[in-house]
Amino acid sequence: MRIETKCVQSGYSPKNGEARVLPIYQSTTYKYDSSEFMGDLFDLKADGFFYTRLANPTVDAVEKKIADLEGGVAAVMTSSGQAASMYSVLNICHSGDHVVCSSAIYGGTYNLFNKTMREMGIDFTFVSPNSTADELEAAFKTNTRCVFGETLSNPALDVLDIEVFANAAHKHGVPLIVDNTFPTPINCNPFKFGADIVTHSTTKYMDGHACALGGVVIDSGNFDWNNGLFPGLTTPDETYHGITYTEKFGKAAYIVKMRTHLMRDIGAMQGPQNAFLLNLGLETLHLRMARHVENAQKVAEYLESQIATGKVSWVNYPGLKSNKNYELCQKYMPNGSCGVVSFGVAGGREAATKFMDSLKLAAVVTHVADARTCCLHPASTTHRQLTDKQLEDCGVSPDLVRFSVGIENADDIIDDIKQALEKC
Numbered sequence: 001m002r003i004e005t006k007c008v009q010s011g012y013s014p015k016n017g018e019a020r021v022l023p024i025y026q027s028t029t030y031k032y033d034s035s036e037f038m039g040d041l042f043d044l045k046a047d048g049f050f051y052t053r054l055a056n057p058t059v060d061a062v063e064k065k066i067a068d069l070e071g072g073v074a075a076v077m078t079s080s081g082q083a084a085s086m087y088s089v090l091n092i093c094h095s096g097d098h099v100v101c102s103s104a105i106y107g108g109t110y111n112l113f114n115k116t117m118r119e120m121g122i123d124f125t126f127v128s129p130n131s132t133a134d135e136l137e138a139a140f141k142t143n144t145r146c147v148f149g150e151t152l153s154n155p156a157l158d159v160l161d162i163e164v165f166a167n168a169a170h171k172h173g174v175p176l177i178v179d180n181t182f183p184t185p186i187n188c189n190p191f192k193f194g195a196d197i198v199t200h201s202t203t204k205y206m207d208g209h210a211c212a213l214g215g216v217v218i219d220s221g222n223f224d225w226n227n228g229l230f231p232g233l234t235t236p237d238e239t240y241h242g243i244t245y246t247e248k249f250g251k252a253a254y255i256v257k258m259r260t261h262l263m264r265d266i267g268a269m270q271g272p273q274n275a276f277l278l279n280l281g282l283e284t285l286h287l288r289m290a291r292h293v294e295n296a297q298k299v300a301e302y303l304e305s306q307i308a309t310g311k312v313s314w315v316n317y318p319g320l321k322s323n324k325n326y327e328l329c330q331k332y333m334p335n336g337s338c339g340v341v342s343f344g345v346a347g348g349r350e351a352a353t354k355f356m357d358s359l360k361l362a363a364v365v366t367h368v369a370d371a372r373t374c375c376l377h378p379a380s381t382t383h384r385q386l387t388d389k390q391l392e393d394c395g396v397s398p399d400l401v402r403f404s405v406g407i408e409n410a411d412d413i414i415d416d417i418k419q420a421l422e423k424c
C-alpha cells in the first residue's frame, strides 16, 4: 500500500460482522477462560491483552498504523510526546550513560534531557544540527549509548542532516533516534536515511485537530543490538523470567522491552479514547499535510515580499529558496516541510505584540501544528520573563512570531496578516 492508503486503511481490519470503524475498547481489563492461559500471557508465551497499562486493542491498532506509516516493525504509543522522548532514551540508557544530542530540539525535550534526565545520572552533550562528521566525532564518549535529534526542529525549523548523524552513531555502535513530529511520515522518512528509532508528539499534525495529547516511539528493526553495549536487550531480564529480548523477539526487541519494562514500571500509556481521536486524525494526515505545506509556502512568500516594504524584518521557512536549510529540506523533505513559518515583525517586541493583538482569523495560542491557523509570540508569552539579550542568547529574537499556518484558504490567512501588519 502507498502511504495515503495506509493513512486510511492500516492497523484495523474488521472480520465478518464486526464494526467498520475502529471501536473504543474502554476497558482496563480482559477476561480469560483459564488461569493457565493468563499465566502464558504474563510469561509472554501467548499473544493477547492483559491490562491496559501495557496494551489495549484500540491503542494497538493505531500503533500498528503508525508503525506502517513510518515503515517500522513495531511501535508503542505514550500519553504525550514528552513521555515518548523520555522512553526512547531511557529504554537503552541508564545512570552513567551518555547521549549525543542536537541542540536544535523542542524546548520541552531540552529541559527533560538537560535537567530531569541529567538528575537521573544520564549525561548529554549538545551539538549543532549542522555539525560536520569531525565535529560529531569529538562529542562521543566510551559511554555514549545513543544519538538524538529532531528532523525539523520546533521552533527553529532547522533540518537535521540525518545521514551525517546516522553514520556517526553507527560508527560508534549506537542508534540514531529522531523526533519526526513536524514533517510527519508524510513529508519525511527518517528510516530511509539511516535513523533507527523515530519518535513523535502525536499531539501536533498527526492528531491535527488539537484535541488529544499523545506520543509514539517506532522501531525500524534495523539496528543490531548484539554488540555488547546494550546488555538490557541482549542478556536475560530477571524481572521477566529470564527472557532475553533480542533472542525471543528479534527485530521487535527494543519495542517489546519498552512495553514490558518501561510501560509496566512507569505507565505513561495513551488511553483508548485519545487513540481513537488520533486515528481519525491520521485518516486525513496526507490531505492535511499537503495543504499545510501549500498554504505555508504562500504565506512565507507573502511575508518575504513584505521585507522590501519595511513591515517584516526576516522570514524563516525551509521552503524558501533564500533559506539556509533549503537544500537539506529538498533532500530529506522533497514534498515540503510543514505548516510552521517564523518571522520577525519590524519594530521588535512592541510591534510584534501589536501584530498579534490585531489578528482576527489567526488565534493566539500555545499550541502549534493543527488545522486552524494559530500563532505565538514567545517574547510576550512563553519567554516573557527574559530580557531582549537573554532572548537572543537562546535563539528567540524579541520580534519572532511563530506562525502555524492552518488548512483554511491561504488568501484569507494572508489577508489577516496584511491587515494586522498595517496596524503595526
Ligand SMILES: *Cc1c(COP(=O)(O)O)cnc(C)c1O
Binding pocket: 080, 081, 082, 083, 085, 106, 108, 109, 150, 153, 154, 179, 181, 182, 200, 201, 202, 203, 204, 213, 214, 215
Ligand atoms: C510538542 C512537541 C513535543 C512534546 O510533545 P507533547 O505531546 O506536548 O508532550 C516533542 N517534540 C516536538 C518536536 C514537539 O513539537
